[in-house]
Amino acid sequence: MSDDFKRVEVHDCPMSTCGAPAGSxxxxxxxxxxxxxxxARFRLVPQLAKALSVPTPAVRKPGSVWTELPRPVSAGAEPVGHVRLGYAR
Known part of the structure; x- marks a missing residue:
């Protein structure tokens, strides 16, 4: 349960009133x-889909002023190069 917040923060928050980016x-x-x-955010994690709530851990300082934290590095993320797409008949 202590790592639940890490699984949740992999996703951006889909709530329009929140919009917290991944990692925050x-x-x-x-x-x-x-x-x-x-x-709406923790339900994106299959293991937590049936949970009633996922508390924000003390390390994230709930109740304090919100600031964006560094975004996590995606596994397998590589720089994208030039791609040429086309269609031929």
């Missing part, structure tokens, strides 16, 4: 770190 905790409408992750 959810935020409230008043710009503070939320005490728990939004349901």
């Amino acid at each position: 905790p959810c935020r409230t409408g008043k710009g503070k770190v939320a005490i728990q992750y939004h349901t």
Whole structure:
């Protein structure tokens, strides 16, 4: 359970009022770190889909002023080069 927040923060928050990017905790409408992750966000994690709530851990300082944290590096992310797409008959 202690690593649940890491699994949740892999995804951007889909809530229009939050919009927290991957790597950051959810935020409230008043710009503070939320005490728990939004349901729409933690339901993106199959292991947590049936959970009732996922609390924000103390390391993320719930209740403090929200600031964006560094985004996680995606596994297998490589620089994208030039791609030529076309269609022929």
